[in-house]
Amino acid sequence: MQKQEQAPVIGAGELPPEVPLALDATDVSVSFRGHRGRWNEVVHSVGLGLERGQVTVLLGESGSGKTVFARSVAGMAPHGARVEGSSVFDGVNLLDLRAAQLRKIHGDRIGMVAQDPNSSLDPMRRIGGQISETILQHRCAPDRKAAHARMLELLDVVQIREPERVARCYPHEISGGMRQRVAIAIAISCNPELIVADEPSSALDASVGARVVELLDDLRVRLATAILFITHDIGIAGRIASKPQDRVAVMLGGRLVELGYANQVLGRACHPYTRALIAAEPSGQVPRGQLAVVPDSIRGRQDWGQLVEVSPGHAAALGAVADLQSSDSVDPEVIS
Numbered sequence: 001m002q003k004q005e006q007a008p009v010i011g012a013g014e015l016p017p018e019v020p021l022a023l024d025a026t027d028v029s030v031s032f033r034g035h036r037g038r039w040n041e042v043v044h045s046v047g048l049g050l051e052r053g054q055v056t057v058l059l060g061e062s063g064s065g066k067t068v069f070a071r072s073v074a075g076m077a078p079h080g081a082r083v084e085g086s087s088v089f090d091g092v093n094l095l096d097l098r099a100a101q102l103r104k105i106h107g108d109r110i111g112m113v114a115q116d117p118n119s120s121l122d123p124m125r126r127i128g129g130q131i132s133e134t135i136l137q138h139r140c141a142p143d144r145k146a147a148h149a150r151m152l153e154l155l156d157v158v159q160i161r162e163p164e165r166v167a168r169c170y171p172h173e174i175s176g177g178m179r180q181r182v183a184i185a186i187a188i189s190c191n192p193e194l195i196v197a198d199e200p201s202s203a204l205d206a207s208v209g210a211r212v213v214e215l216l217d218d219l220r221v222r223l224a225t226a227i228l229f230i231t232h233d234i235g236i237a238g239r240i241a242s243k244p245q246d247r248v249a250v251m252l253g254g255r256l257v258e259l260g261y262a263n264q265v266l267g268r269a270c271h272p273y274t275r276a277l278i279a280a281e282p283s284g285q286v287p288r289g290q291l292a293v294v295p296d297s298i299r300g301r302q303d304w305g306q307l308v309e310v311s312p313g314h315a316a317a318l319g320a321v322a323d324l325q326s327s328d329s330v331d332p333e334v335i336s
Contacts, residue, residue, distance in 0.1 A: 111187030128167030
């Protein structure tokens with residue numbers, strides 16, 4: 001136990017110095033003003049380094065702070081948020097930039113795919129016009145004719161049949177899966193260096209969601225784009241983090257509690273919360289009419305502390321080692 005406690009404390013986003021980072025977030029904390037004007041911190045000193053051509057999955061239950069952290073480090077913090085720390089993109093701290101400066105980066109070098117495509121598409125404008133506008137706004141094409149050609153190319157890239165016909169449609173005239181692919185087309189229209197995908201498949205049925213995940217995986221290979229993929233679904237995390245260099249970061253209560261390569265975190269989880277999440281995945285082992293849940297004794301703890309290295313490239317929160325040594329497995333509670 002003593003030996004484990006002396007393990008070196010590492011930065012949450014630390015990667016070898018030779019690794020080219022698309023974004024390097026360090027000690028990012030996010031607060032919102034609450035009762036009587038007091039600031040309530042909801043993300044606590046979280047850091048993450050995103051490598052080019054790599055998928056980093058941000059995994060955790062609803063309310064764990066995944067979306068708030070991801071949007072904040074990309075310079076898209078929710079209204080009223082106070083963000084501290086640093087988020088360095090191409091040598092510039094995004095957290096220091098003004099709104100006008102950020103607008104030149106968003107949609108051009110950083111793309112965002114929202115959970116609900118309806119929130120990013122204008123219901124009163126045709127699909128083709130919305131994609132072309134993004135291309136022209138960021139000067140990714142010299143004129144409207146070139147922008148139109150690029151728009152059709154993008155619809156083909158995201159595997160939409162009959163792109164000319166779909167380009168003339170309004171959002172409500174196409175399916176939810178197609179709307180999500182249009183949102184992805186807008187996000188990649190200027191070949192961004194980073195894509196933040198906020199649960200892009202959760203509002204879709206399983207088969208369509210799987211195709212969206214496959215599409216993002218294919219695009220990151222072709223464009224060498226870094227993808228920060230937010231999800232609460234262990235199965236989707238395993239599918240999108242499919243390459244040896246892909247990583248999984250687990251958040252709990254606004255803190256990062258485990259970080260490592262996907263095969264390490266999903267296959268040999270160290271933190272009891274991660275192990276409980278995996279154990280709570282739907283399976284035939286839970287009797288009909290009952291539901292497996294993560295125990296409150298794990299979710300409610302706030303004393304996990306800093307990340308410490310448990311094996312090369314794999315870190316877990318300080319305080320989790322004792323739990324691991326006392327038990328080889330963490331079983332979810334079962335409720336009726």
